[in-house]
Amino acid sequence: MSLVPAELVVQDEREAVAEYNSATVERSWYHYVLLAGAILFAAVSVGFVGTIFWSSLPTWLHHAGTLLGGKGWVSPAGPFGGLAMIAGTLETSLIALVLAVIIGLGTSVAIVYLIPKRLRNVVATLVELLAAVPSIVYGLWGLLILAPWMESTVNPWLNKWPFATAIFGSPGKEFGTSLLLASIVLGIMILPTFVAISREVIAVVPQDLIEASLSLGATRWQVIRGVVLPTAKIGLFGATFLALARATGETVAVALVAGGVANAQFHLLYPGTSIAAWIALTFGEAQGNEIAALMALGVLLMLLNFGFSLVSRWMVRRQRLVLERV
Amino acid sequence: MSDMTELDKPIEVDNELRNEIRRISQHSRARRATVSKVMIALCAVALVVSAVPLVLLILQLLEKGIPVIDKTFFTTLPSTPSLIAPNATGGVSNAIVGSIALSLYASVLAIPLGVLVGVYLAETETKLASSLRVIAQTMAGAPSILMGLFAFSFVVRDLNIGFTAIAGSFALAVLMLPVIVISTEIAVRGVPNTLREAGLALGAKSHTVSLRVVLPAAVSGIVTGSILAISRAVGETAPVLLVIGGGFTNSWKPFDPVSALPLTIFENAKSEWPSQRAQVWGVALVLVAFIFVLSLSARMWASRKQQVRN
Numbered sequence: 072m073s074l075v076p077a078e079l080v081v082q083d084e085r086e087a088v089a090e091y092n093s094a095t096v097e098r099s100w101y102h103y104v105l106l107a108g109a110i111l112f113a114a115v116s117v118g119f120v121g122t123i124f125w126s127s128l129p130t131w132l133h134h135a136g137t138l139l140g141g142k143g144w145v146s147p148a149g150p151f152g153g154l155a156m157i158a159g160t161l162e163t164s165l166i167a168l169v170l171a172v173i174i175g176l177g178t179s180v181a182i183v184y185l186i187p188k189r190l191r192n193v194v195a196t197l198v199e200l201l202a203a204v205p206s207i208v209y210g211l212w213g214l215l216i217l218a219p220w221m222e223s224t225v226n227p228w229l230n231k232w233p234f235a236t237a238i239f240g241s242p243g244k245e246f247g248t249s250l251l252l253a254s255i256v257l258g259i260m261i262l263p264t265f266v267a268i269s270r271e272v273i274a275v276v277p278q279d280l281i282e283a284s285l286s287l288g289a290t291r292w293q294v295i296r297g298v299v300l301p302t303a304k305i306g307l308f309g310a311t312f313l314a315l316a317r318a319t320g321e322t323v324a325v326a327l328v329a330g331g332v333a334n335a336q337f338h339l340l341y342p343g344t345s346i347a348a349w350i351a352l353t354f355g356e357a358q359g360n361e362i363a364a365l366m367a368l369g370v371l372l373m374l375l376n377f378g379f380s381l382v383s384r385w386m387v388r389r390q391r392l393v394l395e396r397v
Numbered sequence: 398m399s400d401m402t403e404l405d406k407p408i409e410v411d412n413e414l415r416n417e418i419r420r421i422s423q424h425s426r427a428r429r430a431t432v433s434k435v436m437i438a439l440c441a442v443a444l445v446v447s448a449v450p451l452v453l454l455i456l457q458l459l460e461k462g463i464p465v466i467d468k469t470f471f472t473t474l475p476s477t478p479s480l481i482a483p484n485a486t487g488g489v490s491n492a493i494v495g496s497i498a499l500s501l502y503a504s505v506l507a508i509p510l511g512v513l514v515g516v517y518l519a520e521t522e523t524k525l526a527s528s529l530r531v532i533a534q535t536m537a538g539a540p541s542i543l544m545g546l547f548a549f550s551f552v553v554r555d556l557n558i559g560f561t562a563i564a565g566s567f568a569l570a571v572l573m574l575p576v577i578v579i580s581t582e583i584a585v586r587g588v589p590n591t592l593r594e595a596g597l598a599l600g601a602k603s604h605t606v607s608l609r610v611v612l613p614a615a616v617s618g619i620v621t622g623s624i625l626a627i628s629r630a631v632g633e634t635a636p637v638l639l640v641i642g643g644g645f646t647n648s649w650k651p652f653d654p655v656s657a658l659p660l661t662i663f664e665n666a667k668s669e670w671p672s673q674r675a676q677v678w679g680v681a682l683v684l685v686a687f688i689f690v691l692s693l694s695a696r697m698w699a700s701r702k703q704q705v706r707n
Contacts, residue, residue, distance in 0.1 A: 101604030105520070108513030109529055112574065116532045119571060122550040123543060177443025185441060196696070201451050203692050205632025207659045208681045211666050212454050215674065259450045266447070292433035313538070320540025322635035323663055347542045347635070354549075354639050369546045373539065380538045 123373065127366035134360075138367050144333040144349075146356065151364035153346070155335040157371065160345040162337065163250055163325065164318035167257035171314055174258075175265040176307070180295055182266070183273045195270070202263035210324035213256040214248065218328060222247030226340055240338030246330055251339040253329035257318050265314040272306030272390060273299060306390030312383035320376050322347035346372045462682025465675055474645060475661075478670040486676045493683075494647045495562065495655035500631045502566035502651055507573040508623050514574075515581020515619070520607060530582070537575035544568040545639035553640050560642030563651040568636035573626040580622020584615040617699055624695035628688045634659035658684045 130138055134151065141152020182194055229235060230242045239245065276299050284298045300307070330342020331352050344352070346368045354365055473488035514533070518526050548568035552558050588611050596606035612619075634657075642654025643664070661680050665673045 099602065099604045101607065102521075105513055105517040108510055109517045109525060111510060112514040112578070113525070113529060113532070115571065115574065116536055118551065119536070119543070119547050122555075123546050126546070126550045174443045174447050177440040178447045181440040181444035185437070185444070200689060200692065203628060203632075203688055204454070204685055205634070205659060205688065207632065207634045207662045208458070208685055209454070211662055211677060211681055212457065214666055215677075216457060262447050263451075290429045290433035292436040293429065295436075316538055320538075320542070322540065322542040323638070323659070327663070327666055347540055350542050350546070351635055351638055354545075366546060366550070369543055373543055376538065376540050377535055380535055384534060 120373070123366055123369050127363055127370050129360065129363040130367035131370075134364065135367075138364060142335045144353075146353065147358050147361055149360055149364070151361060152333075152335075153364075153368055153371070155333040156344055156346045156349045156368060158335055158337065159250060159253075159329065159343040160319055160347070160372075160375070162339075162343070163254045163257055163329065163345055164315055166251070166254035166339075167261060167318050168311065168315050170255065170258035171262045171265050171318075172311055175262050175269060175310075175314075176300075178262075178266050179269040179273050180299075182270050184291070184295070195267075198263050198266055198270075202267060206260060206321055206324045207327075209256055209260050210327035213252060213324065213328035217256065218247035218252060220247075221249070221252050229340070238338070239340040240336075245338075245340030246342050248328050248330040248342055249340045250329060250343040253325045253343070253345070254339075256324055256328050257321055260321060260324060261314040261317045264317050265310050268310035268313060268387070269303075269307055272303045272310065272387075275394060276302045277394070302393070303390070305386050305393060309383045309386030309390060312379045312386065316376050316379035316383060319345075319379065320347055320372065321345075322351050326351045346375075458678065458682050458685060461675070461678035463679075465679035466682065470676075470679055474647065478672055483670060484672045486670070486672050489658070489661055489676070489680055490647050491645055492656045492658045492661040492680065494649065495641070495644065496631055496657045496659075496684075498562055498649050498651075498655060499565050499569060499637065499641070499657055500627050502563060503569035503573060503630055504623070504627055506566060506570035507577060507626070511574050511577025511623075511626075512581050512619055515578045516585055516607065516612070518578065518582040519585035520611075529578075533575040533578045536571075537579060540635075541572055541633050542635040542639075544571045544636040547571060548636065548640045558652070560640055560654050561652045562641060562648070562655040565637040565641035565655065565657070566651070568640055569630040569633065572633060572636060573623075573630050576626040576629065577619075577622055580625070581615070581619050584618025584622065585611060587618060588614045621695045621699040624691055628691035628695070631691075632659055632684060632688050634663050638663060 130151070134149070137150045138153045139157070140154055141150055142154050143150060143152050144155070145151070182191065186194055226239075226245050226247070227242075229239055236242070239251070280298050280302060281294055284294045289297065325345045326348035329344050329348055331344050331348065332342040333344055333349065334341065336343070350365050350368055350372075353361070357365055470488045471493065472490055474491055475489060476485050476487035478485050514529065518530055518533075545568050548564050548571070552564040552567050553560060558564060592610055592614060593606055596610040597603065601609070637657050637660055641657060641660065643656050643660060644654035645656070646653070648655055658680055662677050662684070665677045665680075668674055668677075
């Protein structure tokens with residue numbers, strides 16, 4: 072599947088096609104078959120949200136406070152505190168996002184304005200192929216290659232800086248698999264997602280705006296900073312939120328490289344975990360109340376993810392309106 | 398006209414001021430040009446920085462994966478290394494069989510329904526259609542672990558089917574559905590209206606046009622979307638992790654516990670045996686190669702069909 076949201080692709084033939092179809096397709100057996108399929112799909116999606124929520128209900132009724140603010144996770148009896156997972160999810164996703172957006176913006180600009188047209192399709196295909204590499208492979212790479220490297224080279228180096236202990240944690244207590252490694256691996260993973268959309272958004276900035284600005288004597292960078300990026304701003308925010316949605320939902324890679332320890336702490340070089348990773352790591356052994364608590368974590372994850380992707384789609388749609396007005 | 402005459406008058410500037418202006422403008426221009434060059438160079442650096450980890454990943458995957466792949470890798474069942482035989486990892490045939498079985502059953506569950514819904518979205522404009530479109534787009538980005546939770550609650554627990562291949566296929570089917578729905582809708586909408594109108598003008602009923610004209614014209618897009626959905630599902634760990642039971646036999650049966658390639662990676666990556674950690678690279682290489690072949694062939698097929706049509 073192309074990583075570009077359907078809003079950018081679907082043409083405006085929608086109304087035209089529907090107009091005569093609604094007159095003729097309805098009332099034939101064919102319409103009822105299609106309708107049955109649509110209703111089944113609606114049932115599946117309602118079931119998807121409903122079943123997970125229903126399974127988590129005991130936790131919401133009796134231990135909501137513990138889940139949202141509690142620190143410890145004690146199997147199998149409880150209490151099941153979710154603070155470490157919630158904090159870990161936000162911490163790793165935000166750091167990953169900062170990394171991915173800074174590098175991804177530069178990459179998109181370079182792809183659109185520096186790479187010759189003939190090579191651009193090749194690069195686009197490569198980016199999409201890399202987005203197709205399964206997350207478990209990134210996790211494996213992070214665990215077996217990056218983690219030892221972090222432990223031997225990066226961690227000691229980071230600790231030389233002032234205030235290192237406050238940000239990264241005490242030397243000697245840190246691990247190769249840490250929140251920071253999880254953030255880096257996540258950043259690498261969401262980079263293709265971000266680039267795929269931001270490249271698209273930057274490429275459709277109207278040429279006459281760019282030429283007008285060039286004719287006034289602006290340099291290439293002034294054109295990019297003064298015209299291209301502001302015009303594409305909302306779409307770029309959309310890409311950012313989509314990347315954020317991906318990052319929060321990423322499971323097995325984080326499960327492998329974050330260390331898998333439910334400690335509510337903020338030192339980047341200590342092991343931690345995220346909501347999705349914690350579900351993957353503990354679900355196999357979980358019973359009764361713990362399953363309900365993990366389902367409740369799943370509900371939180373769903374809310375985060377759906378929220379981010381709704382914002383993202385709203386922004387990409389706004390971007391189209393902006394371009395139509397220009 | 399009076400403006401013209403105003404402009405035609407020679408402007409009187411004293412030489413000193415003119416030189417000063419020229420100096421400042423040249424200075425500013427030089428500065429702007431330098432800033433521009435630096436920033437553009439930084440963008441190029443970003444491109445390189447983003448390529449480095451990905452290139453490294455692929456190279457290391459090849460370097461460490463190729464040596465551990467041999468015939469027994471594909472044909473034998475896994476075994477646990479022991480102190481006497483620390484290198485006896487066996488093969489991963491159960492995971493290969495499991496992955497193929499899982500994606501097969503998931504396709505059977507997801508593709509027919511996904512195509513139906515996609516056609517429904519493309520051919521009608523009801524409130525149901527527009528809300529289903531939003532639902533499909535939201536589900537397409539949903540974290541895959543949630544599919545695992547859904548399959549566990551519904552198939553494993555409520556239907557009491559247990560940890561089986563069919564539970565994993567159900568999770569993967571839920572994952573694939575929105576992707577197929579979206580790509581089918583795009584493919585069906587992409588069929589030119591002139592084709593539809595020609596069919597209707599010949600007196601064909603609308604469902605005949607839809608089934609005999611529109612669907613055949615859209616089939617390449619639908620197939621491409623389905624293949625891409627399969628290639629995404631085959632690499633997913635999180636949904637199957639919770640529900641397939643991790644079987645150690647080469648079983649094709651839907652109601653048996655099975656294993657899968659990504660699951661094998663997840664479980665053996667932290668193994669205490671170096672031989673098992675080494676073997677995992679081979680599994681990852683096979684998985685990535687399979688996914689690349691699937692998505693590249695889907696892409697090439699789609700572009701060839703496009704050329705034929707043009």
